[in-house]
Amino acid sequence: GRVLKIETEIGSVVKAGQALAVLASPDFGQAQADARKAQADQQVARQALERQRELHAAGIVADKDWQQTQAEAARAQAEAERAGRRLAGLGGASDSYTLRSPLPGVVVERNLNPGLEFRPEQGGDPLFVVTDPTSLWLQLDAGEADVAALKTGEKIRLQVKQYPDEQFAGVIRHVGDFVDPNTRTIRVRGEVANTDRRLKGGM
Numbered sequence: 001g002r003v004l005k006i007e008t009e010i011g012s013v014v015k016a017g018q019a020l021a022v023l024a025s026p027d028f029g030q031a032q033a034d035a036r037k038a039q040a041d042q043q044v045a046r047q048a049l050e051r052q053r054e055l056h057a058a059g060i061v062a063d064k065d066w067q068q069t070q071a072e073a074a075r076a077q078a079e080a081e082r083a084g085r086r087l088a089g090l091g092g093a094s095d096s097y098t099l100r101s102p103l104p105g106v107v108v109e110r111n112l113n114p115g116l117e118f119r120p121e122q123g124g125d126p127l128f129v130v131t132d133p134t135s136l137w138l139q140l141d142a143g144e145a146d147v148a149a150l151k152t153g154e155k156i157r158l159q160v161k162q163y164p165d166e167q168f169a170g171v172i173r174h175v176g177d178f179v180d181p182n183t184r185t186i187r188v189r190g191e192v193a194n195t196d197r198r199l200k201g202g203m
Contacts, residue, residue, distance in 0.1 A: 003117075004021075107129070108131050139190075140188040143184065144186065156190060157169055168193075172190045173191050
């Protein structure tokens with residue numbers, strides 16, 4: 001697709017569902033065309049079904065033809081529903097596709113500029129990175145002797161050199177299952193609340 005407009009900048013606080021960028025996408029255009037065709041086919045099938053119903057009631061149409069018309073109408077309806085779901089999943093029914101944030105947080109990385117064209121097979125960096133800085137992960141390399149005291153759900157307190165006189169409350173979320181053969185430590189992941197956002201990623 002091609003980037004039409006950037007709706008947010010690095011450092012912006014965004015809500016879940018808030019627009020990040022507006023894109024023009026061939027896939028989105030194709031989905032729109034498919035949905036329009038499916039709706040037209042469904043309308044034609046409904047009209048044919050109504051005609052056949054009247055003729056069948058009058059005894060003019062054979063049961064086999066009536067059943068075939070019913071099956072075609074059901075197929076047209078299913079295809080219209082499938083195309084409509086695909087279009088809704090791509091963002092609605094406008095002429096462009098709006099890329100939205102899936103979660104509330106802060107935009108910490110943006111790898112898009114207006115006019116940029118990209119393809120899924122190109123890979124590379126994500127278009128946007130949105131994170132919630134009010135809750136941070138922490139990683140500990142715990143010694144083997146500490147394993148007995150480290151359990152999932154256990155509360156911990158930590159200090160960082162940037163705030164030497166304070167302690168921050170956290171909780172252990174995961175204790176690794178393997179000892180590093182070189183350092184003889186176990187990787188432990190915890191979580192710490194950061195509602196005032198004083199702690200920064202990478203501290």
